[in-house]
Amino acid sequence: MGRMTASPGRRVLLAAPRGYCAGVDRAVIAVEKALEQYGAPVYVRHEIVHNKYVVQTLEKKGAIFVERTEEVPPGNIVMFSAHGVAPVVHEEAARGRLATIDATCPLVTKVHKEAVRFANDDYDILLIGHEGHEEVIGTSGEAPDHIQLVDGPGDVAKVEVRDPSKVVWLSQTTLSVDETMETVDALKEKFPQLISPPSDDICYATQNRQLAVKQMGAEADLVIVVGSRNSSNSKRLVEVAKLAGARAAYLVDFADEIDEAWLEGVTTVGVTSGASVPEILVEQVLEWLSGRGFEDVEIVKAAEESIIFSLPKELRRDLREEAAALVAERGGSGADPAR
Secondary structure: OOOOOOOOOOEEEEEEOOOOOHHHHHHHHHHHHHHHHHOOOEEEEOOOOOOHHHHHHHHHHOEEEEOOHHHOOOOOEEEEOOOOOOHHHHHHHHHOOOEEEEOOOHHHHHHHHHHHHHHHOOOEEEEEOOOOOHHHHHHHOOOOOOEEEEOOHHHHHHOOOOOOOOEEEEEOOOOOHHHHHHHHHHHHHHOOOOEOOOOOOOOHHHHHHHHHHHHHHOOOOEEEEEOOOOOHHHHHHHHHHHHHOOOEEEEEOOHHHOOHHHHOOOOEEEEEEOOOOOHHHHHHHHHHHHOOOOOEEEEEEOOOOOOOOOOOHHHHOOHHHHHHHHHHHOOOOOOOOOO
16 A cells, blocks of 8 residues: 555544553663663563563663573572562572562552452452463462452352452452453442452553543544553553444554554544553654654543652662672572572
């Protein structure tokens, strides 16, 4: 298909807010600061955030991403991703003689603390989330004997609890608000005494980005969500756009993944990005659309965001020295014989 000529009827609706949330911003800066402060390599357990471009950029700077703590050689620094980890991972790092930096998003940490508190009070905890997601694995690890996963309304029928008067629900922070509440309603129908967490678990950024997409979805023929396929909140934006009335919605990592066939018969394109997406990728999409006649950009503003999280406290210490001390204290630089 050839390039489209500019037309006054073609426009772009650009969601605001979009892109980086405070937790992602904190985590990415933490990796960059650690590399500046301690030099490469700095190991990161799992992707620091779910975005291909961010991971590739940090790898070029000296970050090494691993899936298991055991992959990190003793005497090194390992950072835990924004999605959080289970207590057993901290234990693995200690056994492996590693200095650690915890870049878990404070909003995820809040859910972890809620899980511990309710487990200590002997509640059954119904964790609404997607099976296999790192955040769910981390939260479940805080109280595995008390937590059971509920992966959407279809899972509710099989949920069993010890005492229907002592049941609480928690949720993964990056879910669709509407789908989560649909699951909660189904759980309440089955367990009328189900209690809710003391504050909303779904993060403010996830909710704000979904709200902006809802506002523009009804007007957009096509919605392009910039984000990676392993990003839960980005995938939810595609779903929300379709439910809001968009004729089509697609998830792309980069502008060159857009298919020109998607623009057939389209006059209004909505553009947004997941909470782990840097703005440069959105700018490239806008440039791509502009080259095909979509030059008029209107902002759809759903909320103001001003939240900033402080960097992990571990960045204020000499972690290289701590790692070396751990190796010396526990018997040389070889692999831990207990592992």
